[in-house]
Amino acid sequence: MDTNARAAVEVAEEQRGYASDKEAYLRRLKRIEGQVRGIARMVDEDKYCIDVLTQVSAVTKALHAVSLGLVQDHISHCVVSAAREAEEAGDPSIVDTKVQEATDAIGRLLR
Numbered sequence: 001m002d003t004n005a006r007a008a009v010e011v012a013e014e015q016r017g018y019a020s021d022k023e024a025y026l027r028r029l030k031r032i033e034g035q036v037r038g039i040a041r042m043v044d045e046d047k048y049c050i051d052v053l054t055q056v057s058a059v060t061k062a063l064h065a066v067s068l069g070l071v072q073d074h075i076s077h078c079v080v081s082a083a084r085e086a087e088e089a090g091d092p093s094i095v096d097t098k099v100q101e102a103t104d105a106i107g108r109l110l111r
Contacts, residue, residue, distance in 0.1 A: 015077075016073075016077070016078075017070075017073035017074050017075075017076065017077030017078050018069070018070055018073040018077075021069070021073065025066060025069070025070075028062065028065075028066055029066065031062070032059055032062045032063060032066070035055065035058060035059045035062065036059055038055065039052060039055045039056060039059065042055065064109070067109050071102065071105060071106060071109070074098075074101070074102055074105070075102055078098050078101075078102075079095065079098045079099060079102060082094050082095040082097070082098035082099075083095045083098075
């Protein structure tokens with residue numbers, strides 16, 4: 001691998017897969033944080049159980065959407081980069097590690 005290509009790989013490795021969407025993720029998480037505070041306020045104000053549960057469901061779905069986006073970013077950035085690195089190095093264990101990380105993360109989301 002030439003020096004320029006190696007430098008590009010090193011820069012890509014320093015960035016996270018979600019780096020290009022970081023601001024969008026932060027906005028979504030701040031919105032979710034506000035929703036959670038709203039749920040706490042609803043409980044404090046003795047709101048109807050079903051209304052509270054409806055809001056909990058909305059927060060859960062919002063968190064799942066963030067999670068799925070992060071999984072997609074991990075696969076499209078980290079796993080793909082590892083596959084390129086594994087091919088160049090002739091070491092398939094490099095990509096196996098990243099695939100296992102993604103599999104474990106998905107497993108945690110499904111629990």
